[in-house]
Amino acid sequence: MKVAVVGATGLVGTKMLQVLEERNFPVTELIPVASAKSVGKEVTYKGKQYKVVSVEDAIKQKPDVALFSAGGSTSLEQAPLFAEAGVTVIDNSSAWRMDPTKKLVVPEVNADVLTADDKIIANPNCSTIQMVVALKPLHDQYKIKRVVVSTYQSVTGTGVKAVDQLFNERKGIEGPKAYPYQIDLNVLPHIDVFTENGYTKEEMKMILETKKIMGDNSIRVTATTVRIPVMGGHSESVNIEFENDFELNEVRDILTKAPGVVVVDDVANLKYPMPLDAHEKDDVFVGRIRRDETQPNTLNAWIVSDNLRKGAATNAVQIAEYLVAKNLIGQAVEA
Numbered sequence: 001m002k003v004a005v006v007g008a009t010g011l012v013g014t015k016m017l018q019v020l021e022e023r024n025f026p027v028t029e030l031i032p033v034a035s036a037k038s039v040g041k042e043v044t045y046k047g048k049q050y051k052v053v054s055v056e057d058a059i060k061q062k063p064d065v066a067l068f069s070a071g072g073s074t075s076l077e078q079a080p081l082f083a084e085a086g087v088t089v090i091d092n093s094s095a096w097r098m099d100p101t102k103k104l105v106v107p108e109v110n111a112d113v114l115t116a117d118d119k120i121i122a123n124p125n126c127s128t129i130q131m132v133v134a135l136k137p138l139h140d141q142y143k144i145k146r147v148v149v150s151t152y153q154s155v156t157g158t159g160v161k162a163v164d165q166l167f168n169e170r171k172g173i174e175g176p177k178a179y180p181y182q183i184d185l186n187v188l189p190h191i192d193v194f195t196e197n198g199y200t201k202e203e204m205k206m207i208l209e210t211k212k213i214m215g216d217n218s219i220r221v222t223a224t225t226v227r228i229p230v231m232g233g234h235s236e237s238v239n240i241e242f243e244n245d246f247e248l249n250e251v252r253d254i255l256t257k258a259p260g261v262v263v264v265d266d267v268a269n270l271k272y273p274m275p276l277d278a279h280e281k282d283d284v285f286v287g288r289i290r291r292d293e294t295q296p297n298t299l300n301a302w303i304v305s306d307n308l309r310k311g312a313a314t315n316a317v318q319i320a321e322y323l324v325a326k327n328l329i330g331q332a333v334e335a
C-alpha cells in the first residue's frame, strides 16, 4: 500500500504514523503531506526520515489510501481531488461526516457498511467514537431510547496550538491562544463554535453522528461538551435510558465481551477509568456502571479513551485495515 498521511506534522497525523507502525499496516511507500510551510521538513516512520510534500505532489504519486487530518477546509478542497485520482480517503475532519453520500464508520459498530465504491470515508468525532463503541452492544441488547452525555475533553483534541497554550500558561509564558480564555486551572463549557440553537457544533456532532453510526434515528441524544486542562484522553459521563430493563451484572458482562471495550469498574478498590490510564491505549474504558435510581431502565456510566488514538488515528487505521482485509481498496470504478 502506498499511504499518504495528510496533516503528517499535526497531533493526529503524528499519531497516525505511530499507529501505522505499531499495527504493522502494509505500507510499501509513505507519503507525508502538510501545508506549504512544512514542505521539506522531515517526519520519522519506522526509524527512517521522510520529507514532507505538498498535496499536489502527493496526488501525483497516486497513493492507494490517504489518511487526512488537516482540518475541514483542506478536506473539503483536497479529498475530492484524491478520490478522483482513485485514492481511498479516510478523513478525520468534520467535512464529510453528515454528507448522506459518505459513510461514517467506527469499525466495531458499522464497518459492514463499507464497499469498494466508498472513496471518501469519514472518521467520526472523537467524543462520538468512544461513546458509540460502548453504546452499540448495549443498544443491541436493550434498545437505547435516550442518551444524556456530558464530556470532559482533553486539550489534545484541539491540536498542537492548544497543547502549547496549556503549557505556556503553566510556565507563565505569553503565546498564541487556541481558546478564548485561559485553559490552565479552568473549565470551558464550549467546544467548536456555537450554533443558532445554543448548542456548540461539537455537541451537535455527538447528537447527529451517533444516530448515523448506529443506523438508528430514533435514538435521542443530548450533549454538553466541555474542555478541561487534561492531556491523555476524553472522559464522558453518560446517562442511557433503554426500552428494556437490564441487570447490572449482565451489562458488565456484555461490555467486557464487546470489541474495543475494557471494563474498569471496581469502586471498592478505587478502580475507574481515567485519562492518565487511557493515554496511549487503543481501548475504550468503561466504569462507574450503576443504575440511575430516578427512573426505570436507565444506566449511568463513565467512558474514557485516548482521543488521539481510538478517537482519531487508531479508528482511521482500523478502517484502512478493514478495507485491506476485505480487498476494498483500489477496486472502485473511478468517478
Ligand SMILES: NC(=O)c1ccc[n+]([C@@H]2O[C@H](COP(=O)([O-])OP(=O)(O)OC[C@H]3O[C@@H](n4cnc5c(N)ncnc54)[C@H](OP(=O)(O)O)[C@@H]3O)[C@@H](O)[C@H]2O)c1
Binding pocket: 006, 007, 008, 009, 010, 011, 012, 013, 033, 034, 035, 036, 037, 038, 039, 055, 068, 069, 070, 071, 072, 074, 092, 093, 094, 124, 125, 126, 156, 157, 158, 159, 160, 161, 307, 308, 311, 312
Ligand atoms: N485532535 C483530535 O483529537 C482530533 C480527533 C479527531 C479529529 N481531529 C481532526 O483532525 C484534524 C487535525 O487535527 P490535529 O489535532 O492534528 O491538528 P494540528 O495539530 O493543528 O495539525 C494540523 C495538520 O494539518 C496540516 N495542514 C493544515 N493546513 C493544511 C493544508 N492547507 N494542506 C495540507 N496540510 C495542512 C498541518 O500542517 P502544518 O504543520 O504545515 O501546518 C498539520 O499537519 C482536524 O480536522 C481535527 O478536527 C482531531
